[in-house]
Amino acid sequence: AAAFFITYEYVKWFLHTDSSSYLMPVKHMLAASAGEVVACLIRVPSEVVKQRAQVSASSRTFQIFSNILYTE
Numbered sequence: 001a002a003a004f005f006i007t008y009e010y011v012k013w014f015l016h017t018d019s020s021s022y023l024m025p026v027k028h029m030l031a032a033s034a035g036e037v038v039a040c041l042i043r044v045p046s047e048v049v050k051q052r053a054q055v056s057a058s059s060r061t062f063q064i065f066s067n068i069l070y071t072e
Helices: 002-014 024-055 061-071
Strands: none
Touching: 002 024, 024 061
16 A cells, blocks of 8 residues: 555656646546556565465465466
């Protein structure tokens, strides 16, 4: 959640527009989209490792992560 909000606020700041601008919804849409991309880049790989660890015979995270990188 932190990565989303940090990115969201940064993109809003970067796209600084007048608060009365009709482009304000576009600014929020772009900021939210960028925030979600960054959050997914962090969340999805860790979720894959967690799910593979739950079904794997190995209990070593590094070995599971290495196997994922090798096979996918």
